[in-house]
Amino acid sequence: MIIHSSEFEISAVRPSQWPEGGLPEFAFIGRSNVGKSTLLNRLLNRKNLARVSAQPGKTRQINFYVINDRFRFVDLPGYGYASVSKRERSQFASMIDKYLLEREPLCRIVQLVDIRHEPSKDDVAVHQGLCELDVPLLVVATKMDKIGKSQVASHVKKIRQTLQSGVEIYPVSAEKRVGLDELWTLFEADMAP
Ligand code: GDP
Numbered sequence: 001m002i003i004h005s006s007e008f009e010i011s012a013v014r015p016s017q018w019p020e021g022g023l024p025e026f027a028f029i030g031r032s033n034v035g036k037s038t039l040l041n042r043l044l045n046r047k048n049l050a051r052v053s054a055q056p057g058k059t060r061q062i063n064f065y066v067i068n069d070r071f072r073f074v075d076l077p078g079y080g081y082a083s084v085s086k087r088e089r090s091q092f093a094s095m096i097d098k099y100l101l102e103r104e105p106l107c108r109i110v111q112l113v114d115i116r117h118e119p120s121k122d123d124v125a126v127h128q129g130l131c132e133l134d135v136p137l138l139v140v141a142t143k144m145d146k147i148g149k150s151q152v153a154s155h156v157k158k159i160r161q162t163l164q165s166g167v168e169i170y171p172v173s174a175e176k177r178v179g180l181d182e183l184w185t186l187f188e189a190d191m192a193p
Pocket of ligand 1: 031034036174
């Protein structure tokens with residue numbers, strides 16, 4: 001994918017702020033610190049379009065980016081951040097649910113998990129919820145460069161077993177730019193008429 005333009009549009013805290021639909025949307029979701037901002041920046045060849053979090057979980061909004069005036073990336077707030085209150089957590093969980101359930105242009109959900117670790121309880125719960133939606137789902141296993149090449153297959157297998165899911169799992173390293181072309185190929189196919 002050749003990126004001609006990528007622009008931040010809005011940090012939405014409520015649905016009335018979501019941009020007008022029309023362009024297909026790819027939504028990214030994962031535990032804080034999983035490497036979501038880094039992946040978005042690398043996919044778009046930008047240094048710092050999506051903020052790489054100094055303070056994990058600080059982002060509470062849904063961030064919309066428009067790319068090539070053709071599609072959007074939607075950065076959903078990181079979950080599993082221990083120090084937010086229960087009330088705050090349920091507020092942004094319901095905002096994410098609303099987006100996932102109601103957003104008509106949503107064409108693909110990308111859930112990120114860290115390839116090094118067994119998915120957390122939160123990862124599994126989120127995954128099971130996502131599987132029930134009527135939207136194509138993909139799991140991206142991040143930070144592949146942090147494990148040896150020979151370990152990749154067994155870690156992917158462990159992730160699949162823990163998530164109890166038949167969903168495809170793509171190992172990537174945003175840092176080393178590995179696996180990104182495969183993601184773009186899939187995204188292109190999602191947008192094909
Ligand atoms: P976010 O909270 O999910 O947006 O996570 P960030 O993108 O801020 O990344 C969290 C940390 O993981 C940062 O220190 C990143 O530099 C690091 N990180 C992200 N992706 C990779 C990767 O592919 N490889 C390695 N080694 N580190 C990564």
